[in-house]
Amino acid sequence: MKPFEYKAVHSIEEACSALAEYGSDAHILAGGTDLLIELRKQNIRTPKVVVDISFIKELRGIESINGTINLKPLATHTQLLQSSILHQYASLLSSAASVIGSPQIRNRGTIGGNIMNAATCADTVPPLIALGAKITLKLKSGSRQLDLSDLFIKPYQTKAKPEELLTEISFLKLSPNAKSSFIKLGRRNALAISRLSVAAILFFNEKGIITEARIVPGAALPIWRRVTEAEQIMIGEIPSTELFKTAGQKVSEVMISHTGRRWSTEYKEPVIATLVRRALEQCV
Amino acid sequence: MNNQSISTTINGRKFTFDVYPNQTLLHFLREELGLTGTKCGCEIGECGACTVLLNGEAVNSCLVIVPQIDRKEILTVEGLAKDGKLHPLQESFMNHDAVHCGFCTPGMLMSAKALLDKNPDPEEKEIRTAISGNLCRCTGYIQIIEAVRDVANKA
Ligand SMILES: Cc1cc2nc3c(=O)[nH]c(=O)nc-3n(C[C@H](O)[C@H](O)[C@H](O)COP(=O)(O)OP(=O)(O)OC[C@H]3O[C@@H](n4cnc5c(N)ncnc54)[C@H](O)[C@@H]3O)c2cc1C
Ligand code: FES
Ligand code: FES
Numbered sequence: 557m558k559p560f561e562y563k564a565v566h567s568i569e570e571a572c573s574a575l576a577e578y579g580s581d582a583h584i585l586a587g588g589t590d591l592l593i594e595l596r597k598q599n600i601r602t603p604k605v606v607v608d609i610s611f612i613k614e615l616r617g618i619e620s621i622n623g624t625i626n627l628k629p630l631a632t633h634t635q636l637l638q639s640s641i642l643h644q645y646a647s648l649l650s651s652a653a654s655v656i657g658s659p660q661i662r663n664r665g666t667i668g669g670n671i672m673n674a675a676t677c678a679d680t681v682p683p684l685i686a687l688g689a690k691i692t693l694k695l696k697s698g699s700r701q702l703d704l705s706d707l708f709i710k711p712y713q714t715k716a717k718p719e720e721l722l723t724e725i726s727f728l729k730l731s732p733n734a735k736s737s738f739i740k741l742g743r744r745n746a747l748a749i750s751r752l753s754v755a756a757i758l759f760f761n762e763k764g765i766i767t768e769a770r771i772v773p774g775a776a777l778p779i780w781r782r783v784t785e786a787e788q789i790m791i792g793e794i795p796s797t798e799l800f801k802t803a804g805q806k807v808s809e810v811m812i813s814h815t816g817r818r819w820s821t822e823y824k825e826p827v828i829a830t831l832v833r834r835a836l837e838q839c840v
Numbered sequence: 841m842n843n844q845s846i847s848t849t850i851n852g853r854k855f856t857f858d859v860y861p862n863q864t865l866l867h868f869l870r871e872e873l874g875l876t877g878t879k880c881g882c883e884i885g886e887c888g889a890c891t892v893l894l895n896g897e898a899v900n901s902c903l904v905i906v907p908q909i910d911r912k913e914i915l916t917v918e919g920l921a922k923d924g925k926l927h928p929l930q931e932s933f934m935n936h937d938a939v940h941c942g943f944c945t946p947g948m949l950m951s952a953k954a955l956l957d958k959n960p961d962p963e964e965k966e967i968r969t970a971i972s973g974n975l976c977r978c979t980g981y982i983q984i985i986e987a988v989r990d991v992a993n994k995a
Contacts (some may be wrong), residue, residue, distance in 0.1 A: 595862075
């Protein structure tokens with residue numbers, strides 16, 4: 557590892573001051589499961605200063621306030637998957653956390669790092685976008701809130717400034733008439749094509765008719781988004797395999813309209829359609 | 841590069857060190873403290889050979905930089921035996937032939953210890969999950985799972 561300055565910060569205020577002082581020379585360290593791999597690469601531009609936020613107590617925890625869930629960025633994947641609040645009100649997020657890496661990675665890796673690293677295969681991002689999550693980014697002077705779906709420019713690139721600290725991720729609890737699921741195919745570091753995933757939520761009325769649908773595929777589109785084209789097909793319908801197949805095919809079409817046909821399409825096209833169908837079936 | 845002064849507990853002993861920040865916990869344990877029981881495999885979080893317990897949780901020491909252990913407790917494989925007596929997991933690994941070349945063993949033991957400390961009577965599925973971040977190229981895992989199961993049964 558090349559040398560760098562190291563600064564441990566113990567409060568949000570101290571973190572924001574340090575980030576303001578060092579600007580783009582600084583790099584935030586949380587659990588380190590992405591950053592350490594980067595720091596060890598020979599040919600990258602090593603940050604001059606590593607600002608370690610892992611000691612900040614106010615950035616830890618999972619809160620439930622009335623109808624809203626607030627996740628602090630240092631919540632680890634282990635904490636997400638063990639959280640009874642998430643099990644009850646956002647089970648697709650606990651499912652996603654439970655299939656990340658290994659126990660060791662889940663014990664260190666944080667939700668904040670997962671989001672801000674913005675890797676195509678970031679598993680918590682599709683569920684969070686399906687949940688309509690908003691994030692808070694904090695500067696030394698002030699803060700802003702934005703929809704998580706507006707954060708990303710392209711893989712590994714976000715609209716956050718180097719001086720901004722992610723301090724909160726919040727979303728509304730899913731109501732009891734909603735069912736959700738997350739499915740992921742393949743492991744990280746297997747071939748890139750096998751990192752496909754799908755987050756899905758279906759809302760039903762008392763007659764069992766679908767009133768709202770949300771589908772967010774992972775690693776299929778250039779940037780994460782809900783596939784409203786497929787969601788709309790299901791509204792007002794009774795769940796059925798046929799319906800879910802049609803929705804899956806639509807997601808596949810949308811994917812191809814974005815990415816064009818390339819070497820991996822032959823594989824991805826049927827696979828994403830099937831994953832969507834299975835994810836939807838798990839919502840019934 | 842700025843040195844950092846840290847205090848930490850390693851295998852039950854309190855220490856204060858001056859450390860360079862650009863060193864992983866793995867290298868620090870092996871090179872500076874001579875605790876070479878913790879193994880260095882892939883160094884990218886994939887193999888689990890470097891697993892140690894940080895405040896009781898299994899972590900890859902190759903993905904932690906030393907200043908991050910300030911005021912934390914580390915347990916390595918060297919800290920398992922007490923008063924010259926092997927830990928029940930170590931005995932059980934020997935009895936079940938769960939150690940072949942032995943390279944994965946320290947990491948496996950630490951992952952298994954993290955599990956049993958939280959869940960003294962795990963199901964097989966839970967044992968498999970607990971060691972899913974530890975690769976073994978020799979045993980085929982079955983002996984390891986049985987070794988852990990046996991300690992749980994006797995507890
Ligand atoms: C072996 C292995 C397997 C993995 N498997 C998976 C997997 O299956 N699925 C998956 O999604 N990921 C996986 N990962 C990636 C990684 O573990 C996750 O992305 C993790 O959540 C990153 O969190 P962290 O706290 O470790 O991030 P860090 O490495 O500390 O930080 C990552 C990035 O986010 C920035 N950052 C962190 N916190 C903040 C904040 N609060 N505000 C602003 N910026 C911030 C950092 O500056 C850095 O650029 C794997 C990694 C490894 C090594
Ligand atoms: S050496 Fe740390 S996981 Fe392989
Ligand atoms: S015993 Fe050789 S790698 Fe496990």
